[in-house]
Amino acid sequence: MTRKEQKEKTRAGLVGQAETLFALNGISSTTTADIAKALKVSHGTLFVHFSTREDLIKAVVDEFGEKLSTALGARCSSDLKLRDLLKAHLSVLAEYEDFYMRLVSESQSLPPHIRSILYSMNASLSYRFYRAAKAEMDKGVIKKMTQVHFFNTWMGLVHYYILNRDLFSERTPILVEVGEDLLRHFFHLIKT
Amino acid sequence: MTRKEQKEKTRAGLVGQAETLFALNGISSTTTADIAKALKVSHGTLFVHFSTREDLIKAVVDEFGEKLSTALGARCSSDLKLRDLLKAHLSVLAEYEDFYMRLVSESQSLPPHIRSILYSMNASLSYRFYRAAKAEMDKGVIKKMTQVHFFNTWMGLVHYYILNRDLFSERTPILVEVGEDLLRHFFHLIKT
Amino acid sequence: MTRKEQKEKTRAGLVGQAETLFALNGISSTTTADIAKALKVSHGTLFVHFSTREDLIKAVVDEFGEKLSTALGARCSSDLKLRDLLKAHLSVLAEYEDFYMRLVSESQSLPPHIRSILYSMNASLSYRFYRAAKAEMDKGVIKKMTQVHFFNTWMGLVHYYILNRDLFSERTPILVEVGEDLLRHFFHLIKT
Amino acid sequence: MTRKEQKEKTRAGLVGQAETLFALNGISSTTTADIAKALKVSHGTLFVHFSTREDLIKAVVDEFGEKLSTALGARCSSDLKLRDLLKAHLSVLAEYEDFYMRLVSESQSLPPHIRSILYSMNASLSYRFYRAAKAEMDKGVIKKMTQVHFFNTWMGLVHYYILNRDLFSERTPILVEVGEDLLRHFFHLIKT
DNA sequence: TATGAATGAGTATTCATTCAT
DNA sequence: GATGAATGAATACTCATTCAT
Numbered sequence: 001m002t003r004k005e006q007k008e009k010t011r012a013g014l015v016g017q018a019e020t021l022f023a024l025n026g027i028s029s030t031t032t033a034d035i036a037k038a039l040k041v042s043h044g045t046l047f048v049h050f051s052t053r054e055d056l057i058k059a060v061v062d063e064f065g066e067k068l069s070t071a072l073g074a075r076c077s078s079d080l081k082l083r084d085l086l087k088a089h090l091s092v093l094a095e096y097e098d099f100y101m102r103l104v105s106e107s108q109s110l111p112p113h114i115r116s117i118l119y120s121m122n123a124s125l126s127y128r129f130y131r132a133a134k135a136e137m138d139k140g141v142i143k144k145m146t147q148v149h150f151f152n153t154w155m156g157l158v159h160y161y162i163l164n165r166d167l168f169s170e171r172t173p174i175l176v177e178v179g180e181d182l183l184r185h186f187f188h189l190i191k192t
Numbered sequence: 193m194t195r196k197e198q199k200e201k202t203r204a205g206l207v208g209q210a211e212t213l214f215a216l217n218g219i220s221s222t223t224t225a226d227i228a229k230a231l232k233v234s235h236g237t238l239f240v241h242f243s244t245r246e247d248l249i250k251a252v253v254d255e256f257g258e259k260l261s262t263a264l265g266a267r268c269s270s271d272l273k274l275r276d277l278l279k280a281h282l283s284v285l286a287e288y289e290d291f292y293m294r295l296v297s298e299s300q301s302l303p304p305h306i307r308s309i310l311y312s313m314n315a316s317l318s319y320r321f322y323r324a325a326k327a328e329m330d331k332g333v334i335k336k337m338t339q340v341h342f343f344n345t346w347m348g349l350v351h352y353y354i355l356n357r358d359l360f361s362e363r364t365p366i367l368v369e370v371g372e373d374l375l376r377h378f379f380h381l382i383k384t
Numbered sequence: 385m386t387r388k389e390q391k392e393k394t395r396a397g398l399v400g401q402a403e404t405l406f407a408l409n410g411i412s413s414t415t416t417a418d419i420a421k422a423l424k425v426s427h428g429t430l431f432v433h434f435s436t437r438e439d440l441i442k443a444v445v446d447e448f449g450e451k452l453s454t455a456l457g458a459r460c461s462s463d464l465k466l467r468d469l470l471k472a473h474l475s476v477l478a479e480y481e482d483f484y485m486r487l488v489s490e491s492q493s494l495p496p497h498i499r500s501i502l503y504s505m506n507a508s509l510s511y512r513f514y515r516a517a518k519a520e521m522d523k524g525v526i527k528k529m530t531q532v533h534f535f536n537t538w539m540g541l542v543h544y545y546i547l548n549r550d551l552f553s554e555r556t557p558i559l560v561e562v563g564e565d566l567l568r569h570f571f572h573l574i575k576t
Numbered sequence: 577m578t579r580k581e582q583k584e585k586t587r588a589g590l591v592g593q594a595e596t597l598f599a600l601n602g603i604s605s606t607t608t609a610d611i612a613k614a615l616k617v618s619h620g621t622l623f624v625h626f627s628t629r630e631d632l633i634k635a636v637v638d639e640f641g642e643k644l645s646t647a648l649g650a651r652c653s654s655d656l657k658l659r660d661l662l663k664a665h666l667s668v669l670a671e672y673e674d675f676y677m678r679l680v681s682e683s684q685s686l687p688p689h690i691r692s693i694l695y696s697m698n699a700s701l702s703y704r705f706y707r708a709a710k711a712e713m714d715k716g717v718i719k720k721m722t723q724v725h726f727f728n729t730w731m732g733l734v735h736y737y738i739l740n741r742d743l744f745s746e747r748t749p750i751l752v753e754v755g756e757d758l759l760r761h762f763f764h765l766i767k768t
Numbered sequence: 769t770a771t772g773a774a775t776g777a778g779t780a781t782t783c784a785t786t787c788a789t
Numbered sequence: 790g791a792t793g794a795a796t797g798a799a800t801a802c803t804c805a806t807t808c809a810t
Contacts, residue, residue, distance in 0.1 A: 105300040156348030540732030
């Protein structure tokens with residue numbers, strides 16, 4: 001039992017250190033040796049747990065997806081209003097902003113099966129947001145638009161702030177800094 | 193003179209080949225050797241013209257900024273209406289979409305002084321767009337908002353489509369595929 | 385007793401799996417981990433039974449030598465005629481041809497004390513063959529020659545076919561394919 | 577010119593050192609780092625000249641094939657008698673015996689396109705030998721047999737001595753030690 | 769005794785950069 | 790000024806072996 005626990009601990013440690021270093025220096029500039037060193041295990045140990053660097057990256061992204069979706073689930077009762085839903089989204093992203101930024105920024109250079117994790121995270125998000133938005137569209141409070149348009153507008157804004165954070169503030173997480181403003185602007189856009 | 197011309201020609205050739213390869217395979221996965229080979233000059237020659245790989249990247253981005261701004265200037269008389277201005281923007285970006293996508297996507301891993309070139313490209317753009325937008329805001333046709341908000345909304349959408357192009361269409365340039373739709377949606381958002 | 389039996393069983397299993405994998409993929413490209421995995425025991429277990437990879441190889445070769453010599457013994461009454469003896473030799477080698485090929489092929493890269501096992505296998509073989517051959521030499525049926533010459537000629541031919549089997553047939557074991565022909569040719573050579 | 581010469585010199589040096597080390601320690605246990613070190617160039621330099629370890633091995637084997645065939649050509653006028661032809665063969669192999677032994681011994685673990693170099697070396701040899709042998713068969717001096725049988729018998733004997741040289745003498749090259757004896761025995765076998 | 773997680777010294781290969789010609 | 794051979798520090802990955810449980 002202790003044996004399995006120890007293994008899990010090391011594995012989790014590797015994933016954790018990887019996430020930290022990825023967030024700090026970027027995914028592609030973090031080496032497997034860096035990660036092992038950060039956890040103070042031998043370089044070879046990393047490959048006991050992940051047969052490939054890519055495998056480790058996948059594990060990190062997978063875990064990140066879980067974390068994000070759990071955190072979002074915890075913060076959202078199902079009958080949340082649109083504004084609160086988006087606010088929750090921002091606050092969750094803010095919490096993991098450093099890594100999320102790297103993920104969004106480097107997703108192009110990640111293998112497709114890893115990039116697709118990001119996509120599927122967003123698919124369920126899009127659906128949830130639109131359900132809340134639809135209610136308000138029907139009430140005539142906000143403009144009618146398709147689910148894709150709605151989601152792209154929101155994500156476009158959020159990602160733009162994240163990817164260009166050094167343009168907007170030196171303080172981080174940027175989403176805490178500009179979150180209120182972003183939300184207000186978004187609602188200004190979509191209200192009828 | 194011929195000496196200087198030759199030198200300039202080689203330098204320009206390197207910049208050109210670099211841009212092509214960056215667009216094709218990404219900036220970080222293009223090696224200096226690839227670039228020299230593409231121009232059929234020796235690997236060492238590249239370092240006669242650029243003391244560092246980073247220097248070359250900077251030159252490429254610089255030149256790209258010029259090209260973009262020239263192309264935009266050529267397509268825009270100063271009294272253009274907002275819609276035509278944005279349409280022109282899209283058509284210029286579409287023309288250089290492959291490289292622009294790499295630039296946006298990898299800008300995080302580029303050194304700050306290169307990333308800042310991107311920013312300054314956008315600064316003048318933002319001003320121009322807002323001048324045209326302001327006219328329509330004053331007429332009450334579109335919602336009032338700050339220059340920054342206006343620009344971020346537009347760029348957020350454009351970049352989101354570019355960075356996730358494989359989500360929206362297999363055809364490229366994506367901005368030609370979805371340009372009309374994007375414009376329509378953007379005006380739907382900002383109209384009063 | 386059960387303890388000791390279990391231990392012996394594991395040890396034997398390791399030797400068996402090793403032989404199988406050596407035959408299949410070659411000795412030097414089979415890892416200790418592969419072997420343990422094939423027997424479904426832990427990697428560490430292997431080193432409980434054999435303190436070194438080399439030790440295991442030695443055990444495999446030892447056991448193989450026994451097996452070969454037993455099989456040969458079973459097929460040969462002591463008063464066998466030369467032709468039948470050689471035929472028996474071929475049929476025994478054919479049975480274990482895959483591993484035998486690896487052994488002959490890689491023996492140069494094996495440590496001397498392992499290679500010498502091969503040699504001692506052959507020593508008794510040589511003696512046996514020569515005794516049968518001597519009888520026929522005395523009768524004047526086959527040419528007179530020394531034991532070493534006789535044995536080298538036979539083994540040279542056999543090994544040449546085995547080591548270059550892909551040159552002679554795609555079917556395996558090669559010794560079944562060409563055995564008849566080989567025997568006929570050998571007797572053609574040695575007959576007076 | 578000096579430039580090209582220098583390059584060729586390094587390349588040739590690498591091939592030469594590789595051959596030496598391959599002969600000394602075996603092909604598969606010689607690392608690219610060993611080879612570079614032996615020539616006192618950096619490890620990276622090796623990959624300027626050979627994009628792959630396999631490429632280098634191929635070059636070594638190719639060059640070896642040339643050398644062997646040249647040396648054989650030099651020693652053989654076309655109207656040589658069989659005995660002199662085989663004697664020449666032995667003396668050439670003796671000269672390069674160490675490497676030849678490794679080549680024969682490890683050919684099984686070499687990629688097919690390299691192994692095929694060995695085969696094609698032998699094909700022309702076989703033809704040459706048989707032409708000389710045929711003449712003597714027609715005269716009734718030696719036994720009639722097919723080209724393949726003739727060649728296999730000879731090569732089988734030669735390779736057997738080479739591969740098991742430590743069995744026959746401590747002195748090397750073994751083919752010098754036992755050459756006379758081998759030839760005499762071979763002719764004893766084939767004479768009518 | 770068996771386990772299996774951890775080790776660490778390799779291994780081939782890459783690439784921006786240098787420098788003698 | 791251009792060349793291109795050489796460099797060497799990295800890089801991901803391998804594997805026999807060890808050792809605490």
